[in-house]
Amino acid sequence: MYKALTDEEAIRQYLPDQSNQCFEILYKRYVGKVYQRCLSMTHDTEKAEDFTHDIFIKVFNKLEAFEQRSSFSTWLYSVSFNYCADQLRIAKRFSTTSLDFNNEWDKAESMDEQLHEETLQLMQQAMTSLSAKERSLLRLKYEDGLSIDEIAQTLDLTPSAVKMRLKRSRDKIQALCEHNFVN
Template sequence: MIEPSTHTTRRTLSDEELIRLFLTSRDNAHFERLYKRYVVKVHQKCLTLIKDPVLAQDLTQEVFYKLHQKLDTFRQSARFSTWLYSITYNMCMDQVRISGRNIINLHGDMTEFEDASEDLMLDEGELSIDMLRSALTKLKLDERAMLYMKYLDNKSIRDIAQIFEINESAVKMRLMRCREKLRKKYFQSLHFN
């Protein structure tokens, strides 16, 4: 089971300070602090995307192994948490492509999507969560992922652009197309049931 650290210090070092200390000293204690800071979040993201506890655990460890190997490529222009999210997301997507599994299953009551129903143009009558789930499954993996990041993870346009390695204008355009496609699929599901 992955557990967060309960160890605290007098002054909490920023992610960037820990990275710099690790890269200059190669002292794994600094990397371990990053690991303890983010392991639960990475595991939860893997579990949300993959829906398999054992595989999510394995992917979490692979994410941190890859992070350890590539930490020197971190660009200070991006936030570390966004960069780590990108690594996590890409590793999960790679797993999906290899296995052909259907992921990005939205859990819970999806209140974030309910709150976004006006932006998604789903405000015609009462929102049907089952129909929304059905409509989402009919979208391509990357389309679902982009909507998921925007509306469930509350990622900014800038963060999504960094994760997908495209510019912000392209993210806005893709989100607009994803919303329109979701809207069409939603109303098709709604009217044919």
């Protein structure tokens, strides 16, 4: 019964009251041809299937706008071609902006290593500009890992004096590093 109707007759007869039946008729008639069109353009079976489904949804949503200036099949193939071309153009635009993450990662690691090395050199320069007592105090705290109380006992100072000297030494290093970094 459905085969006897042309596409345009099926649209006129079934679209207003039985839209699901109209969709089923047109889908069964053209799904294979639309899929082949998509496959010939994408060379990817999954994309072709996805595009085919998207095209039929798009066509069915715009079926009332079909003006019958050409046959339904011509209109459907035109929509199919344009949809595939648009999707491929979009995919191409995104693929050209993709990054080589391994290469970018290597560059970032290299830059981190270089920054670490420069920071160490800067710290060494700043340390040499401190007095022997200031260097000794910082080494006891940060290299040897002694607590404030242990440093106070070792140097025969009060804990608050140790804290103040550590703070002044750190401030001096920070100022020297900032000065060298700016220059």
